[in-house]
Amino acid sequence: MNVPPISSSLLRTGVANVSSEEERLEALRAYRILDTSPEEDFDALTRLAAYICGTPISLVSLVDSDRQWFKSSYGLGVSETPREYSFCQYAMVSGGVYEVENATNDPLFRDNPLVTNDPNIRFYAGAPLITPTGQPLGALCAIDTQPRNLTDAQRDALKTLAREVVSHLELRRARLQLEQERAKLEGLLRMANDTAASLYSNGRTELFVKQDHKLVRVCAADISYVEALGDYVNIYVGTERYTVYTTMKDMLTRLSPRDFVRVHRKYIVRLDRIVTIDGDSLVVDGGRASSVPIGNSYKQDLMGRLNLV
Structure with a gap:
C-alpha cells in the first residue's frame, strides 16, 4: 500500500498556529532553501545526529507538497523521495520525537517501498523542525536498517539538534535578506550617484x-x-x-x-x-x-x- 500524505487534521492537532497546509508550504518556501547546494552547517548536524543516535543514516528532511527533500543527507545517496513514502511528514507534527522501532511491524509503514526495498528502513526517529511561528517544515531524523529504540538522552539530543537546524535556517534566511537589502541599497546609491553626476554635468557652465x-x-x-x-x-x-x-x-x-x-x-x-x-x-x-x-x-x-x- 502507499502511505497517504499527512492530513490537514493531523496538522491542526500536531502543531499550534498552523491553519492550513498552504500556509505551511508558504513558510517553507520563504526560507528559499529547497533545491540548494549542500552546506557544511547542516551536514555537521546530520553527522552529529547519526553519531549520537548510533545510526548509519541521518537526514534534514523538508516536506514539500509532493516530496520530501533532503537539505543534508548522511548515509543515504538520494536527495529526495516522494512525500507519500515519508516518515518525516508524521514526525513534523508529532510534538516530540516520532519513533518507529520496527517499521516491518508497523501497519502504517510495513508496506512502504522505503521499508520493503532500499534503504530497507527498520528504525526511524525524527524530531520536528518547527519555525518560531509554529510552522512545521520537516524533521531531523535518524534511520537504521536494524530494529532498535533511543534512550531518553538520545531523544533529548535529537530534539536539541533539530532546534539547531531551525536556528541555521533562520540565520541563513536573515543573511539572504541582508544581502538582498544590501543589493537594493547599492542599487539606490548607484542611482543617486548617477543622478548627482548627471545633475552636476548638466549644470556645468x-x-x-x-x-x-x-x-x-x-x-x-x-x-x-x-x-x-x-x-x-x-x-x-x-x-x-x-x-x-x-x-x-x-x-x-x-x-x-x-x-x-x-x-x-x-x-x-x-x-x-x-x-x-x-x-x-x-x-x-x-x-x-x-x-x-x-x-x-x-x-x-x-x-x-x-x-x-
Missing part, C-alpha cells in the same frame, strides 16, 4: 583647458562647436580655438546635454549657436560662421532636439 602650460577658463555658453582631430579635439570659442588631448566621448560627459548635441562622429555643436541647417550640413555662429557636416546616424537626434514649427 565652464571648463578649464590646458594651453601653453597654463589652464584657461572657457565658458560653456561661449563654445560654438567641438571638432575631433585624431587623439585631440578642437574647441571653438568665438574667434579662438583650443586644442586639447581628449576624446569626443569625454567631451560629451563634460558638456551639458541640454545645450550640446553630437551631429557627426567628429562634431559636437551648441544648439543655440546653430544658424541654419541645409540638408547634410549646418552653420554655427561663434564669432565666425562655420559649416559643420551632419552624419546620417545623428540627424534624427538633432532634429528631435530642435524646436521645430
Whole structure:
C-alpha cells in the first residue's frame, strides 16, 4: 500500500498556529532553501545526529507538497523521495520525537517501498523542525536498517539538534535578506550617484583647458562647436580655438546635454549657436560662421532636439 500524505487534521492537532497546509508550504518556501547546494552547517548536524543516535543514516528532511527533500543527507545517496513514502511528514507534527522501532511491524509503514526495498528502513526517529511561528517544515531524523529504540538522552539530543537546524535556517534566511537589502541599497546609491553626476554635468557652465602650460577658463555658453582631430579635439570659442588631448566621448560627459548635441562622429555643436541647417550640413555662429557636416546616424537626434514649427 502507499502511505497517504499527512492530513490537514493531523496538522491542526500536531502543531499550534498552523491553519492550513498552504500556509505551511508558504513558510517553507520563504526560507528559499529547497533545491540548494549542500552546506557544511547542516551536514555537521546530520553527522552529529547519526553519531549520537548510533545510526548509519541521518537526514534534514523538508516536506514539500509532493516530496520530501533532503537539505543534508548522511548515509543515504538520494536527495529526495516522494512525500507519500515519508516518515518525516508524521514526525513534523508529532510534538516530540516520532519513533518507529520496527517499521516491518508497523501497519502504517510495513508496506512502504522505503521499508520493503532500499534503504530497507527498520528504525526511524525524527524530531520536528518547527519555525518560531509554529510552522512545521520537516524533521531531523535518524534511520537504521536494524530494529532498535533511543534512550531518553538520545531523544533529548535529537530534539536539541533539530532546534539547531531551525536556528541555521533562520540565520541563513536573515543573511539572504541582508544581502538582498544590501543589493537594493547599492542599487539606490548607484542611482543617486548617477543622478548627482548627471545633475552636476548638466549644470556645468565652464571648463578649464590646458594651453601653453597654463589652464584657461572657457565658458560653456561661449563654445560654438567641438571638432575631433585624431587623439585631440578642437574647441571653438568665438574667434579662438583650443586644442586639447581628449576624446569626443569625454567631451560629451563634460558638456551639458541640454545645450550640446553630437551631429557627426567628429562634431559636437551648441544648439543655440546653430544658424541654419541645409540638408547634410549646418552653420554655427561663434564669432565666425562655420559649416559643420551632419552624419546620417545623428540627424534624427538633432532634429528631435530642435524646436521645430
